[in-house]
Amino acid sequence: MDAVRVRFAPSPTGYLHIGGARTALYDWLLARKTGGQFILRIEDTDRSRLVADAVQDIKDSLRWLGLDWDEGPDVGGDAGPYFQSERLAVYHQYATQLVQTGKAYYCFCTPERLAEMRKKQEQAGEPSGYDRFCRELPAEEVEKKLAAGEQYVIRFKTPLTGQTKVHDELRGEMLFDHQTLDDFVVLKSDGFPTYHLASVVDDHLMGITHVIRGEEWIVSLPRHFLLYAAFGWEPPAFIHLPIFLAPDGKGKLSKRHGATGVSEFKAKGYLPEALVNFLLLLGWHPATDQEIFTLDEAVAAFSVERINTSPVNFSLDKLDWFNGIYIRKLSHEELAKRVLPFLQKDGLLPDPCPPERFAYLVRLMPLVQERIKLLSDISQAVGYFLREEIDPPAPELLLGKKGTVAETALLLTEAATVLEKVTDFNEENLEQTLRALAEKLQIKPGQLFMPVRVAVTGQTATPGLFELLAALGRERVLKRLKQAVAVLERAGAES
């Protein structure tokens, strides 16, 4: 495929949505695969819905995912500006051109009249759409209203008859009757363009060859083809991606279905590698049955032809699996780095983190790496390592299913005694010592190990006991064993 120019054109009305992230990913992949350009364009033409931090969140999220843009905010480019709000003169020029060539007209209808019109249409069960009240206004009247400073919009003069044939790379040709289209607004009364005008003009001016966007735009395709024809321009290739449905399959994915923003996934402890891999396979499938992809591998394997057209249920199960896979791929050092902010947020490590504490964190990584699914699981997983003391475990937890208070207290006391004497407090010695103790007490190893585990961690699910004890260090182990014995003695006295 020849080098391609693609754009991701989000509207800064909120954070970067997970659906938008997939669109950006496919854009980026296509650009990288063909040696073309990936352009970021901000479609800030709706002043009323503008969100202050949105652009920052979009840029941060894109970078976090590893999707760098060749032209756009912060990096510039020859086809700018890349904020539509800075291109108003351009849209005004083309809108005016449309009017002058008889392809569009001024409309002075008030929002009130439009609302009333819609109401009547609804009541009558008629198809909705502008009733073309201003379409044939005499030129003198238009001049008069304009001169009087009346508010106006510019509407496209959709042909009354005939049809427009549109083309989508995935679905092929689609036919739309002009009768089902109305005279849509291209320039709003505040001087800003609508999406239809702005995107068509910009895509043409910026030399966009492939438009990748959500399926919800298919219905608007005929308008866009009409605009291209009106300007005498060749339309780019259109690729409409299947929309994301809510996990239950009922309706479009939205905020009420949990996290939908890329930054939320980041905050929850998902790795960008995992999110990208997950998104990659949501609507696209390689020719092989490979499932794990680096960004580079994805670039090599990606092809537009293998994008799917059926709607996708956005279910998170597989994302968790991907996250585990990628967590296990990281080096101990790198994992520690990624996990650090979560520990700092939970107050388990200071910010900044002193080197020796970080080194200890790295030392802990092999113990927990295959046990956490989310980076945010880390506090639960290493809390008892990072704290000097732990809360005394509940007696029931120490006893397990069939232990008695007296027996367990004895076990733990014995354990403390032998552990105090271990010469070198390492994994191997610890295992030898404790297995020997179990044998001496004539109990199964597990009967000894579980109470010890609970005594020193407060949890029943932990990394291997001996590596854990070694990482904890003799002092804390003994202290916690004694604390547990005290808990049991107190429980024994009470009953």
Add this chain to the structure above:
RNA sequence: GGUCCCAUCGUCUAGGGGUUAGGACACCGCCCUUUCACGGCGGCGGCAGGGGUUCAAAUCCCCUUGGGACUACCA
């Protein structure tokens, strides 16, 4: 209501005239094992329905049904 899109296990999907309908996640079981996890092995589970076309249909066509999108001076 109108216009348009879509339809293979619960989910993501492969398969596009002849397959025991394949894989992954999830779930269940077994193995490994001091717990948890990882890993290994196995299992459960699907072509929405009806008509055609054809020697042969998950696959092509039509209808029905179901789901979804759009229906703004939002994108």
